[in-house]
Amino acid sequence: QKEVExxxxxxxVPEGAIVSLNCTYSNSAFQYFMxxxxxSRKGPELLMYTYSSGNKEDGRFTAQVDKSSKYIxxxxxxxxxxxxxTYLCAMSQGxxxxxxxxxxxxxxxxxxxxx
Amino acid sequence: xxxxxxxxxxDICQRGTSLTIQCQVDSQVTMMFWYRxxxxxxxxxxxxxxxxxxxTYESGFVIDKxxxxxxxxxxxxxxxxxxxxxxxxxxxxxxxxxAGETQxxxxxxxxxxx
Numbered sequence: 001q002k003e004v005e006x007x008x009x010x011x012x013v014p015e016g017a018i019v020s021l022n023c024t025y026s027n028s029a030f031q032y033f034m035x036x037x038x039x040s041r042k043g044p045e046l047l048m049y050t051y052s053s054g055n056k057e058d059g060r061f062t063a064q065v066d067k068s069s070k071y072i073x074x075x076x077x078x079x080x081x082x083x084x085x086t087y088l089c090a091m092s093q094g095x096x097x098x099x100x101x102x103x104x105x106x107x108x109x110x111x112x113x114x115x
Numbered sequence: 116x117x118x119x120x121x122x123x124x125x126d127i128c129q130r131g132t133s134l135t136i137q138c139q140v141d142s143q144v145t146m147m148f149w150y151r152x153x154x155x156x157x158x159x160x161x162x163x164x165x166x167x168x169x170x171t172y173e174s175g176f177v178i179d180k181x182x183x184x185x186x187x188x189x190x191x192x193x194x195x196x197x198x199x200x201x202x203x204x205x206x207x208x209x210x211x212x213x214a215g216e217t218q219x220x221x222x223x224x225x226x227x228x229x
Contacts, residue, residue, distance in 0.1 A: 004157070032216050043207055043220040044158070046116070051216065088158070094216070101146060101211050102173075103218055105157040 003027050006089055006106025015115050019076040023089035023106045026070065030091040030104075033065050035074045038086045038108065047087075048074070079113045086110050117141060117210050119221035127227045128198055135194045136224045138208035143188035145211070148218060149181070152205040161206075164191045198228045 006023045013019055021035075032051055036044035048063045050056045056063045062075040072091075076083055086108040092101060118141035128134050138147065149161040161181055162172045170183040184192045195202050205225050209218040 008155075034217050036220075041225070043119075043222040046217055046219060049217040090158075092217070101148075101218070102160055102163070103148075103158070103209075105159075107155070107157045 003104050004089065004091060004106045007109055008107050010110040010112060012112045012114060013079055015079060015081060015113055017079050017113070019079050019083070019111060019113075021074040021076075021087050021089075021109050021111070023072050024070055025072075025091055025104075027091075027093075027104070028067075028070065029093045031094050032092040033063070033072050034090040034092075034103070035061075035063055036088040036090060037083075038088060040085075044088055081113050081115050084112045117144070117219040119208065119210060119219060121206075121208060121221040121224050123224060124222065125225040125227075127229065130199050130228055132198055133194055133196045134198065134226060135192050136206055136208075138191045138193070138221055140189045140210050145188070147185065147191045148209045148211070149183065149191075149193045150207045150209065150220075152207060152223070154204075158207065161193070195226065198226075200228045202226065203228045 004025045034049040035047045037047050038044045050065050053065050053067045060077045064073045088108040089106040090103045092103050120139045122137045147164045150158045152158045160173050161176045162170045164170045164183050164185040166185045166188050182194045205223045207223045209220045
């Protein structure tokens with residue numbers, strides 16, 4: 001079992017739709033949870049990060065972490081064509097257990113928002 | 116956040132040669148990281164580079180193949196040595212600006228080995 005599982009899609013939605021992106025993980029030591037957006041031929045851009053369980057909202061984006069279920073989600077409201085990109089989830093133990101801030105990534109979900 | 120640049124942005128190399136990738140950050144950072152992103156795969160950590168100490172390599176990556184330098188708090192290099200077509204990938208550097216909550220990435224170096 002991989003440490004982080006993410007459905008690679010592709011996911012295609014009409015403009016204005018609500019998008020739900022998800023990752024599951026197996027390592028209960030993960031404490032920090034991140035979502036990155038990566039446009040074609042660009043580096044990953046940090047969208048949001050959360051610590052432990054709970055919700056975090058930033059504009060049209062909401063990140064949710066459920067540590068009891070080992071499940072994280074990113075919701076995009078009122079999706080726009082400019083949201084078309086690959087979305088990567090990532091997780092970290094911080095500096096606990098000698099993990100030295102290592103990030104473990106999902107494979108990414110390719111999202112296309114159609115005008 | 117952090118402003119991170121990488122050079123070169125892309126290159127095409129012949130097998131058996133080596134390529135050095137540079138990573139420059141706009142301010143001092145303690146920890147820098149090097150990742151590889153192969154087509155259809157997750158980003159995979161190659162090594163962690165702290166200034167003033169030897170780089171720490173992840174399982175499956177060795178110093179002879181991926182030597183790293185970290186001469187100061189704003190700069191690092193990764194060399195891909197004795198390249199083969201399997202080394203064709205995107206190589207990314209990242210930095211930790213906080214207390215380990217997250218990392219910020221450079222634009223990447225796209226490497227094709229023929």
